[in-house]
Amino acid sequence: MSTEQLPLDKIMAGDCLKILAGLPDSCADLIVADPPYNIGYKYDRYNDSQKHEDYCAWSGQWMRACQRVLADTGSMYVAIGDDYAAELRIIGREIGLTLRNWLVWHYTFGQNTKNKFARSHIHIFYFVADPKEFTFNDDSVRILSDRQKQYADKRANPAGKIPDDTWVVFPRVCGTFGERAEGPNQLPEALLARIIRASSNPGNLVLDPFCGAGTTATVAAQLDRRYLSIDISAEYVHKARLRVANTLKPTAGYKLDGLSPLEMTELIRLYQENEIPAGRLLAKPHFVALFTEQLNRRLAKCSQTQPAAISPERIALALQCLATKNLLPVLRTDQPSLRSRPR
Ligand SMILES: C[S@@+](CC[C@H](N)C(=O)[O-])C[C@H]1O[C@@H](n2cnc3c(N)ncnc32)[C@H](O)[C@@H]1O
Secondary structure, eight states: OOGGGOOOSEEEESOHHHHHHTSOTTOEEEEEEOOOOSSOOBOSSOBSOOOHHHHHHHHHHHHHHHHHHEEEEEEEEEEEOHHHHHHHHHHHHHTTOEEEEEEEEEOSSOOOOSSSOOOOEEEEEEEESOSSSOOOOGGGTOBOOHHHHTSOOTTSOTTOBOOOSEEOSOOOOOTTSTTOOSSSSOOOHHHHHHHHHHHOOTTOEEEESOOTTTHHHHHHHHTTOEEEEEESOHHHHHHHHHHHHHHTSTTOSOOBTTBOHHHHHHHHHHHHHHTOOHHHHHHOHHHHHHHHHHHHHHHTTSOSSOOOOOOHHHHHHHHHHHHHTTOSOOOTTSOGGGOOOOO
């Protein structure tokens, strides 16, 4: 298959090894892989209780297949639980990928355990094909630094800081959340958005060999990337296609006069990541101005056309409106009595 014949904006049903084998070399700018973790999870068409050696051998096969289709300047993120993190990190080195970050996603709303400490994190390896040439859009992921938030320190970089490698602001997607889709083990959309904005550009191809509920494709479509996702379950593929179609409807997301659904979605994500409660944020025009600059920089990386800048006044109005309607996400800093419902 030539690059011109690439299946773009598609979610394909089948074994990722077979489908990847049919793709041309170096065609994907960003790969996000969230495979089954071999922990006995119940999937529609996959047995998640493989022998240790078999799981490791299979992991080597799909990681190699992904590495072949990864662009020379591409990035590959691999999510994995504790049990196989060490093995997958070594496979990454063996196949020639360079690790830029060993990220840890620490999530709230973990599941209870009876006789051991509750699981509350996964590992996400951020690999690149070439350690010297890769996309990293720092302006699209920056958040306010403590110097800006706590100390009003004039030495602070006005653009804010790049987030740490431990990601603590994205809760696990629970059944009550607005973004909850049908399908297995869904990652949060805001987490995928951080990865996609940072490591790809609008119009780039984002590939996901383990589509599941379709989170990667959904967010890639929201952010004006091309997507190609694969899942062995035809049922999951069907549901993921519906999810992507829904996210692209003009009626999707929150509506507010003057802001598009994408602008609203990114505003809510920025609010969640900056962790400044609405009352404090709105009381300080300086914060609103910094917030607005960050949002405009992010939005510039979310579309192939240059968006018009949004003013601080419109941002303040939108935040006020979202707060009044109880539509802002719960922050770790919120007092329990003041918490809005999870989204
Ligand atoms: C952890 S889930 C992915 C969840 C996804 N990241 C999301 O946010 O919705 C892993 C998925 O891999 C799929 N899978 C397992 N083996 C596969 C294979 N050989 N080829 C393609 N998909 C496979 C499973 O059906 C499952 O949907």
